[in-house]
Amino acid sequence: MGRSPCCEKAHTNKGAWTKEEDDRLIAHIKAHGEGCWRSLPKAAGLLRCGKSCRLRWINYLRPDLKRGNFTEEEDELIIKLHSLLGNNFYSWINHTHIANFVFLWEKVVGFFSDFALGINRWSLIAGRLPGRTDNEIKNYWNTHIRRKLLNRGIDPATHRLITDNTNNHHNNNITPTASAAANHNVNSSPEVTTTTTISFASAAPTPPSTTHHLIKHEQVEDDVKLRSDSPDRRKIKNTSSENQERCPDLNLELRIGPPRHHQSNAMSSSSYIQQHHQSIEFYQPLKTGGRNSGGATICFACSLGIQNSKECSCTTGLNLTGGKSTGYDFLGLKNGALDYRSLEMKYPQVKEAVT
DNA sequence: AACGACATCAACCGCAGGCCG
DNA sequence: TCGGCCTGCGGTTGATGTCGT
CATH class of the missing domain: 1.10.10.60 (Homeodomain-like)
Known part of the structure; x- marks a missing residue:
């Protein structure tokens, strides 16, 4: 019928x-x-x-719709979110040396898989842009941003630089920017050689102060912050200035390495976080919140907005719910730009993961 | 002024998932 | 369990506007 x-x-x-x-x-x-x-x-x-x-x-x-042109901030947010939520995510995975790491990936961030697979991406992006609709963003992407990225030499589908592979094949398509960042990485392993928007890597638990491994995210805003940053990072920026000119706002690096300890296949994401929560951390590469803030390293639990749980053991004293937090707000969970609670209906696994 | 090419975006279409009887 | 309905999604279309010749 x-x-x-x-x-x-x-x-x-x-x-x-x-x-x-x-x-x-x-x-x-x-x-x-x-x-x-x-x-x-x-x-x-x-x-x-x-x-x-x-x-x-x-x-x-709808009365709450915002009419008019998109602002530059909205542009960049759409680009960031598309790179994060767009369906390029798994195509990116296929380009990395993490075949033996996928299981761990699934365990730790499996509840992000719906985002990663590009499900509902326009509506999710629209959810972070008050007053904008998915249709509007979709149209805007296709008419403006796609061209904008192409002009920057960035493939809008993959968010990778459109370059020849002669310089990249040893580095698994690593870009100059990412190469510089990788060289800067204290404990970067040779296998950790990929680049895209978010940084993920794994390693044995080590003190936050000595590792840049694990889950790491470099924000676009880093470029702005670099103005007052250490000479070290300025040097990195300078060495990649050519790339920065082409891609000044997408210096987002993804780093993944094989786990050093085999994880039990039966290990849940929760238990994994519990055991390695100091290893799995969103790393804020730059100091935040003023001169006394110190290195803002927060644990995975905090990044998920469950910092008040027993799984949180931030040593930085950060508290994302206390209003004084300066830690990195992955996916905007802290500032409410992306309210994960609004995802509960469609992504019950998110709720399950954070409760 | 007239025309065609191109850009924009509101609207349409088909499909899929969730819900409910 | 099944089938129909409702809702929402991404992809596409087409009317309209803009620009260049």
């Missing part, structure tokens, strides 16, 4: 909406609220299908 049509197509208008139709739709939703889209057109006296009404409301008529 076939699916019944969503509406009587023969008796519905199509194409651009008129002012009168808009007014009718707005008035009806103000009176009765959203939902019941299938029955809404008839109730509102509209010759439209429910689907069309829903789209018109969500993408155009």
